Amino acid sequence: MENEVKVKKGFSFTRAHLCFPYAIFLVFFVILPLILIVYYAFTSKSGRISFENFIWFFSSWASIKTLLISIGLSLLTTFICLLIAYPVAFILARMKSNKNVILLFLFIMPMWINFVLRAMAMKELLDLFGIITKYNYLSTVIGMVYDYLPFMVLPLFTTLSNLDKSYEEAASDLGANKVKVFTKITFPLSLAGVFSGITMVFLPCMTCYVISDTFGSGKVTIIGKFIEQWFGTGDNWHYGSVIAFILIVIMFISTLFTGGFSEDKNSRGTTL
Amino acid sequence: MKTLTKRLLSAFLCLLLVLTCMQFIGCGKFDELVIYNCQDYIDEDLLEDFKKEYKEKHGVKLKIKYDCFDTLENMYSNVKINPDTYDLICPSDYMIEKMAREGMLEELSLTDGEYKQYVSPYIDAKLKSISFTTENGTKSLADYAAGYMWGTIGIAYNPETVNEEDVKSWNVLWNDTYNKKFTIKDSVRDTYFVGLAKAYNEELYNAKSAFELNNDLNAYQTTLSAIFNNTSVEAVGKVKEVLKTAKTNCYAMEVDSGKDSIIKGDTDIYVAWSGDGVYALDEADEEEKTLNFIVPEEGSNVWYDGWCIVKNAKNKAIAQEFINFMSRPSNVIKNMEYIGYVSCVGGQEIFNWVKETYGEDDGEFSVDLSYFFGEGSFSVSFSEENRQFSAQYPDISVINRCVGMNYYPNEANERINNMWQEIKA
CATH class of the missing domain: 3.40.190.10 (Periplasmic binding protein-like II)
Known part of the structure; x- marks a missing residue:
């Protein structure tokens, strides 16, 4: 009996305790803000529970149009990123290991340079070709692709280089040509990387209005800009929160589709 | 080995003790002022000058905590959430009005001192022109704000x-x-x-x-x-x-x-x-x-920013001293040279500096500034129209x-x- 009491009193450090810092972070910076967003989204200015913010959002063509444009721009950007990044990641993963590290660095290094600086430099370049003011949407997509490409390359590279080569060898031994090996074996096995790349490009694209502001001459508006407006000059946190809430729902759905919650062992270590 | 550890430890403890003592001597009693201003909107050397002057005048060290905001709306919500944090803030005209109406600002009592002495009659009248009813009777923006830049x-x-x-x-x-x-x-x-x-x-x-x-x-x-x-x-x-x-x-x-x-x-x-x-x-x-x-x-629009003291601020007296310090012509000139905006402070000294800076050349275009600098002759002539000077100090016909x-x-x-x-x- 006495022994048992002693055991309870003493503090023994276990692995579980290592989670405390993250748990605290999670509560203060993820869970609490989420609760606040939900609270503001479902209450009116007088503090009563209501759906008026949702009615406001869905009855305004401007909001819906901007939401659709944001989704469209993000989808396009993600698609282009994937088109560019997949071959690159594939080639890098197949190279001899000391060479590919250097090449990979060349792709990742832009991430180390300040984002605003990069955006400004790219803008000047596009300006030189006269794209900036004539084609606002085109230059916005170019800006987004430029900024988010490394986020697509990295997970694809990780998945492809961790891929067990014996599957491919087995396929070619059994008579599959190179195209078939790729479509039947390599690509399906790298899907986890593809999905995590998509998540990392598509979701931030929807809200990063700095890019659309810089590259779109202030004429391309994505939905994140409205959140800023309603928390700023608009001075209506309820409207701002309802947009944020709707975005969370959309992102949740898109994550479901891209299998972000599935427990595929191949996807381990692909998200940064 | 053991003695070495002991020696090292005692030496370390001694050092710690000395450092702690030094800290007490160094700090002693100090006063504090917390300023919340727009980014790049002050020559920060002036903060140091004010600290020195304060020490000489009161014999007490002054610590200034200087924070910046990016948008007025952020400033507003921050002050609303943390009403005890800041003493002195610098909002624009419409935000001064909003905050004053909502009772977030302390009334100023700048009866004497440099601000009252030098503030431009034009800005003063602008501040006075917006009035509203509070629980202490009818007040105007001049009761809550001291003009800074316009x-x-x-x-x-x-x-x-x-x-x-x-x-x-x-x-x-x-x-x-x-x-x-x-x-x-x-x-x-x-x-x-x-x-x-x-x-x-x-x-x-x-x-x-x-x-x-x-x-x-x-x-x-x-x-x-x-x-x-x-x-x-x-x-x-x-x-x-x-x-x-x-x-x-x-x-x-x-x-x-x-x-x-x-x-x-x-x-x-x-x-x-x-x-x-x-x-x-x-x-x-x-x-x-x-x-x-x-x-x-x-x-068109004429805008101005002004210094305001947050309701129940702990360091109201120091904040007012700072406003007066910032309105002293020599400091105004220093500040204007640094940030490039036009101060709400007028007076002969500023006028002379302005004339010199923009190089009056007795040309055919004259700018009448008596509305801003007050009684007396404050007119400047240039040979070129619509240049820097008239952008900074518009003629009375523009101001009308x-x-x-x-x-x-x-x-x-x-x-x-x-x-x-x-x-x-």
């Missing part, structure tokens, strides 16, 4: 490509000749103002001709103020239509990049706050290009057609922001 909104343009007659009216932004050759501000309040100038163009011109006939400045200003602060459903609807066209026709909607665009020659017309306009003119001068700045004939932009009540603010959302989408 300016107008106008148009910087390239005189080689733009006809001067055209930029005398805000209509220039809807003139097909300048399609894709102008930028407008990507900010709700400023661009709504410009939209009103277009939507109520006829009314503004009528008011102007009435003023030219009867010379009744009060009536003119009242009419202008009513037009430029019209937030009715009808006005917002009209502005929406004109701004839609402006958005399509403009080169860009910008907050920052407009300067570069006009200097590089991508655009010829740049709707700008006077401070930014002067900056663009200066930069262009360096590249041996000439730009001009003009405030259109229909009228400029009015402030009040704060929009909740409902109106929402209406205008919804309109803005439709423009941007």
